[in-house]
Amino acid sequence: MTTPTNADDTPITFGPVPSRRLGRSLGINNIPPKYCSYSCVYCQVGPTEHREIEPRIFYDPETIRRAVMRHIEAAQRTGEPINYLTFVPDGEPTLDAGLAETIDLLRPLGIKIAVISNASLVWRDDVRVALGKADWVSLKVDTVDEHRWRQINGPHPDLRLNDILRGIEQFASLHQGELATETMLVANINDGADSVTAVAEFLGRVKPARAYVAIPTRPPAEPATRAPDEETVHRAYQIVKSKVENVEYLIGYEGDAFAFTGDVRQDLLSITAVHPMPEQAVSALLQKAQAEWSVVNRLVAEGKIKQVDFASKRFYVRRFPRPS
Ligand code: SF4
The missing domain is CATH 1.10.10 (Arc Repressor Mutant, subunit A)
Incomplete structure (x- = not known):
């Protein structure tokens, strides 16, 4: 299927892809690769070329709306259901100063809207307003420790972790939609019991509808990045579970995770x-x-x-x- 492309010839929309969290999700790539406020060691898009923190317009919201419309029409022709329109670009979606307007333009389509954000700009009022328009928002909380944060997320030098954590709590207390968090565990950086306990305590205050514990499963930006072993991930799950009611793994089995087949092995x-x-x-x-x-x-x-x-x-x- 041909979709409108951005300046780098990357399609603005893709999918729908199966997502365990969102069902059939039509992806919206509202940021060109790779503009991000972070440069995470585990990023599957590769190292960040443009580390920025000032939101700006990359594509006109109307251009995005038209791309989404065309993609929905094509999906309808082939009978592909779409459960969510998801902003999940090759960068940080809240760097798009037109995000709020784009969500407003997509709203009449009657499909739920999700944004998967690294949370780094959630201390900004305008970003909280834009995210607040989505039905489902995922915010990244890999660590609450300054040193580990720099190690794992490679933040823009002008960002402050405390501002971000405060912004997450503020957003969580007001958001009408569903809030999820995602904690990516990297071996020997943030997988220790002390690190996970501090994250869990923070999440206990944020009270997300669901906290996801993830591990890198695709080739990472920094080749030395390793996923923790099963025991360590399991310990992290239990620690988070002691503070948050709904905790799930996000470990790269998107395809069959909904399949309750009656086949006991499956x-x-x-x-x-x-x-x-x-x-x-x-x-x-x-x-x-x-x-x-x-x-x-x-x-x-x-x-x-x-x-x-x-x-x-x-x-x-x-x-x-x-x-x-
Ligand atoms: S926040 Fe997301 S897009 Fe940005 S560097 Fe990290 S993993 Fe990659």
């Missing part, structure tokens, strides 16, 4: 891609499916799931993909 893979499963829950599922424990043993032997002990309990977790 169900175990789908569920463990989202949550660690306590041994008791695995037993209950096997019983319901009238299946034997050998199904689990086989998945462990194949390296698809892993047994992890935590706080005197046994859990089963999905083995995580690693960036190649």
Whole structure:
């Protein structure tokens, strides 16, 4: 499908792609690659070429609206459903000074609107207003520690972490839509219990509808970047879970995560891609499916799931993909 392109010939819209968080999501690339306020070590778009913090117009909001309209019409012709219009560019979407206006222009289309932001500009009133127009907003909270923040997110030198954290709390207290947070864990930077505990305490105050614990699963900007092992990610999950009611993994299994098939093997893979499963829950599922424990043993032997002990309990977790 041909879609209008920006100056770098990158399509302004793409998809719809399956998203575990948003169903079928039509992506909106409202920022050219790669303008961002951060240069994260794990960025899958590569190192940031233009590190900026002053929002400006990259594309006229009407140009974006027309691109979205054309894409929706094409998707309708091929019978592709769209659950969300999602601003998820190759950079930071709130650098777009026209974001609020664009959301207003898209609103009459009657499709829910999502923005996936790194939260770095949420201390600005105009950015909070723009994000507040979306139905679903995801904000990045990898760390609440200044040193780790510089290490992992490579922020623009004029940004202040305390301003950002305050802005997140302020936004959370007023946002009418759904707020999610995303915490990307990187081995030996922010995966320690102390770092995750501090993040969890902050998230406990923010009270997101859902907190996602993510790991890098695609080739990162900084090649030395590593995902933590399963035990470490599981510990992080449990720590965040002690402060936030809904916590989920985001570990690169977008495709089949909704699939509850009645096939117990597939169900175990789908569920463990989202949550660690306590041994008791695995037993209950096997019983319901009238299946034997050998199904689990086989998945462990194949390296698809892993047994992890935590706080005197046994859990089963999905083995995580690693960036190649
Ligand atoms: S905030 Fe997002 S786009 Fe920007 S560098 Fe980090 S991962 Fe890449």
